[in-house]
Amino acid sequence: MSESSSKKSSKHDLxxxxxxxxxxxxxxxTLSSSVLDRLYIHPITCLAVYRELSEIAKHYIIRIIxxxxxxxxxxxxxxxxxxxxxxxxxxxxxxTELKIWKESSVTGGLPVWELNPVxxxxxxxxxxxxxxxxxxxxxxxxxxxxxDIAFLDAYAxxxxxxxxxxxxxxxxxxxxxxxAVRNLLHAGLMRCDxxxxxxxxxEGFQFLLMDTAAQVWYFILxxxxxxxxxxxxxxxxxxxxxxxxxxxLGKDYSTEGMNDGLLIFLQHLxxxxxxxxxxxxxxxxxxxxxxxxxxxxxxxxxxxxREGYIIIETNYRIYAYTDSNLKVALVGLFTNLIYRFPNVxxxxxxxxxxxxxxxxxxxxxxxxxxxxxxxxPKMISVxxxxxxxxxxxxxxxxxxxxxxxxxxEGVLYSQFMSQNDFETLRDYAQDxxxxxxxxxxxxxxxxxxxxxxxxxxxxxxxxxxxx
Amino acid sequence: MESEKSLxxxxxxxxxxHDVMCNNKIRMSEYLNAVTVFVNCHVMLKPTNKVAVVxxxxxxxxxxxxxxxxxxxxxxxxxxxxxIFSQVEYSLRNNISNFISQNAKKDxxxxxxxxGAACAKSLCYISRLERELEAGKSLNSRILIITGSDNxxxxxxxxxxxxxxxxxxxxxxxxxxxxxDIALLQQACDITEGIFFKVPNLSALLQYLLWIFLPDPGIxxxxxxxxxxxxxxxxxxxxxxxxxxxxxxxxVCLSIFCKFTPICTTCEVxxxxxxxxxxxxxxxxx
Numbered sequence: 001m002s003e004s005s006s007k008k009s010s011k012h013d014l015x016x017x018x019x020x021x022x023x024x025x026x027x028x029x030t031l032s033s034s035v036l037d038r039l040y041i042h043p044i045t046c047l048a049v050y051r052e053l054s055e056i057a058k059h060y061i062i063r064i065i066x067x068x069x070x071x072x073x074x075x076x077x078x079x080x081x082x083x084x085x086x087x088x089x090x091x092x093x094x095x096t097e098l099k100i101w102k103e104s105s106v107t108g109g110l111p112v113w114e115l116n117p118v119x120x121x122x123x124x125x126x127x128x129x130x131x132x133x134x135x136x137x138x139x140x141x142x143x144x145x146x147x148d149i150a151f152l153d154a155y156a157x158x159x160x161x162x163x164x165x166x167x168x169x170x171x172x173x174x175x176x177x178x179x180a181v182r183n184l185l186h187a188g189l190m191r192c193d194x195x196x197x198x199x200x201x202x203e204g205f206q207f208l209l210m211d212t213a214a215q216v217w218y219f220i221l222x223x224x225x226x227x228x229x230x231x232x233x234x235x236x237x238x239x240x241x242x243x244x245x246x247x248x249l250g251k252d253y254s255t256e257g258m259n260d261g262l263l264i265f266l267q268h269l270x271x272x273x274x275x276x277x278x279x280x281x282x283x284x285x286x287x288x289x290x291x292x293x294x295x296x297x298x299x300x301x302x303x304x305x306r307e308g309y310i311i312i313e314t315n316y317r318i319y320a321y322t323d324s325n326l327k328v329a330l331v332g333l334f335t336n337l338i339y340r341f342p343n344v345x346x347x348x349x350x351x352x353x354x355x356x357x358x359x360x361x362x363x364x365x366x367x368x369x370x371x372x373x374x375x376x377p378k379m380i381s382v383x384x385x386x387x388x389x390x391x392x393x394x395x396x397x398x399x400x401x402x403x404x405x406x407x408x409e410g411v412l413y414s415q416f417m418s419q420n421d422f423e424t425l426r427d428y429a430q431d432x433x434x435x436x437x438x439x440x441x442x443x444x445x446x447x448x449x450x451x452x453x454x455x456x457x458x459x460x461x462x463x464x465x466x467x
Numbered sequence: 468m469e470s471e472k473s474l475x476x477x478x479x480x481x482x483x484x485h486d487v488m489c490n491n492k493i494r495m496s497e498y499l500n501a502v503t504v505f506v507n508c509h510v511m512l513k514p515t516n517k518v519a520v521v522x523x524x525x526x527x528x529x530x531x532x533x534x535x536x537x538x539x540x541x542x543x544x545x546x547x548x549x550x551i552f553s554q555v556e557y558s559l560r561n562n563i564s565n566f567i568s569q570n571a572k573k574d575x576x577x578x579x580x581x582x583g584a585a586c587a588k589s590l591c592y593i594s595r596l597e598r599e600l601e602a603g604k605s606l607n608s609r610i611l612i613i614t615g616s617d618n619x620x621x622x623x624x625x626x627x628x629x630x631x632x633x634x635x636x637x638x639x640x641x642x643x644x645x646x647x648d649i650a651l652l653q654q655a656c657d658i659t660e661g662i663f664f665k666v667p668n669l670s671a672l673l674q675y676l677l678w679i680f681l682p683d684p685g686i687x688x689x690x691x692x693x694x695x696x697x698x699x700x701x702x703x704x705x706x707x708x709x710x711x712x713x714x715x716x717x718x719v720c721l722s723i724f725c726k727f728t729p730i731c732t733t734c735e736v737x738x739x740x741x742x743x744x745x746x747x748x749x750x751x752x753x
Contacts, residue, residue: 043548043549044549047511047549050511051511051512051513051514055512055686056689059681059682059686059690062511062512062681063674063677066673066674066677078691079690079691080689080690080691081688081689081690081691083689084689087689126548126549126552127504127507127508127511127548127549127552128504128548128552129548129552129553130548246549246550246551247550248550248551248554377601
């Protein structure tokens with residue numbers, strides 16, 4: 001028998017990699033435990049981490065937060081009715097992963113959960129008060145020209161759309177700094193063309209269709225991964241971000257007492273529209289809704305920042321009530337635009353237009369998600385299913401059309417000497433559940449790549465036994 | 468992508484006439500601290516969680532949070548507490564102390580806290596918020612009444628009307644009683660599928676609040692909660708305030724009496740004197 005390690009083609013995986021936006025929990029898991037410990041020193045981070053937990057886990061924590069001794073595991077398990085044991089397990093896992101509590105045992109060998117003392121202490125501070133002041137709320141005089149919420153919203157959106165504009169290639173380089181461009185390149189959302197100009201990548205297209213809060217969070221995550229190279233302290237920056245998240249919209253905060261690193265960080269945030277500052281040296285800043293909604297997730301964001309503008313009819317027509325070039329360009333990613341009026345653009349969804357989008361790396365999920373997110377209030381108020389079901393189904397069908405092949409990587413075993421040998425090995429692989437394909441007449445089989453070693457070992461043992 | 472907001476309205480009984488307060492079973496400051504922390508915990512759970520607090524005593528009832536007069540900039544952080552929480556704490560403390568000192572000067576007319584009125588106010592507040600909601604969003608509201616009162620509410624019909632309105636609006640009424648089993652409020656909880664709970668140990672008030680009343684109705688199904696009490700549905704008669712099984716009901720205002728009265732004491736309608744019921748013997752004559 002010869003075993004040829006010819007890989008079945010896997011490189012041409014048609015299903016392109018979808019852009020995965022980590023939530024806070026996943027992000028924190030990737031951090032080292034020393035960074036995590038440093039983070040828990042700040043009450044505000046404890047609070048942010050707490051908010052990201054599952055509902056069950058939140059209640060577990062709140063029940064034991066004022067209990068001084070460790071709580072037996074059996075007691076906590078009994079809080080949830082038996083039917084939801086799976087959720088209990090998930091909650092326990094999440095809390096252990098984030099090092100919020102740890103397993104230990106008291107005298108007598110009873111297994112208990114012990115709350116991380118640093119976390120416990122500081123979340124109490126966040127809730128009840130005491131401890132050190134935040135580093136952005138030192139006392140100052142009232143602003144002579146206070147900015148209202150509407151102004152901040154407009155400002156934030158304008159800044160953020162500047163970044164997006166740059167990505168869709170409206171060729172207006174103004175208003176976006178080299179730093180931001182570098183970040184876009186680093187995040188893989190854009191890449192340098194041969195002549196040095198940046199062009200958008202597949203991931204970039206997917207990025208455009210995410211909702212604003214997710215976009216900001218993704219962008220900031222990428223930014224944070226480079227933050228230490230710039231000589232800034234990661235835990236300090238994260239803490240500052242969390243403080244922004246829990247600040248109050250329309251209130252001004254002082255920059256007094258912030259160190260140089262943070263001031264640089266603040267200027268970067270200002271560029272993306274997360275905070276508003278009248279002048280670089282103004283000494284005060286206003287957080288905007290972008291900062292407040294950041295990482296809150298789609299369903300949790302308090303107030304959505306923009307009005308929906310898209311109406312879709314069952315005849316595949318799309319009406320986009322907007323005058324913004326950016327929004328039109330976004331809709332144009334997957335529609336054939338027909339008419340353009342001052343306040344409305346009309347397009348039609350066709351098989352070709354959707355396929356063009358799919359080919360550029362966007363998935364049907366993202367298209368549907370985008371349409372749903374930006375649906376006109378009139379469409380939302382009509383019924384429970386926001387989009388016409390026929391349209392949604394058709395978009396998915398168009399996507400499935402492209403996925404007629406399933407590719408899986410494997411190792412080919414062929415040229416067995418006897419039928420008996422072939423069958424032994426095939427049955428072994430089948431029992432393991434790693435057999436991808438087999439043909440008895442040709443004495444050929446394919447097993448998954450990961451189990452190649454196992455099968456090979458078995459074959460060696462088997463052939464040695466025979467000889 | 469339907470986002471749900473969860474609104475909790477706490478109706479806080481601060482009347483000082485009750486046994487609980489007078490005999491120092493729990494100090495006012497402890498009581499208020501426990502409630503403040505509880506309210507903050509609700510806000511802490513999710514960013515979409517909203518909260519409102521109404522204080523009530525025997526004279527008046529008043530919203531103390533959200534406080535429209537509180538200016539954003541006047542408050543600067545001095546501790547590590549999160550801003551939203553200190554805002555809640557600040558307005559609760561200020562407004563409740565104002566409320567109590569205001570009412571201390573007035574004459575006390577009844578010994579009953581105006582819980583019914585506070586409920587009605589809360590329901591109006593909820594319906595206003597529901598009207599102002601954006602399309603595609605829904606509001607999950609519940610009311611938690613914390614009271615140390617012992618008497619039965621004397622405005623039975625009015626209170627029951629409020630309870631049924633709450634049921635119709637899908638508002639859950641929970642009651643945390645500091646000392647007594649109050650039949651009327653038990654009925655209110657039962658009708659709106661809320662929880663009635665009498666705190667057995669007042670020094671652990673906060674823990675009880677967090678355990679039983681913090682979970683939203685959605686998650687209550689998953690957590691193990693104390694089994695509901697059996698609810699006594701017998702009403703009180705209006706004349707002697709006693710629980711009765713069978714009584715007389717005014718055909719106009721639905722007041723209940725244990726004995727026949729010629730004039731309804733509530734709506735002053737004049738009844739006919741009851742004639743003996745026609746016997747069955749007469750029919751058999753045919």
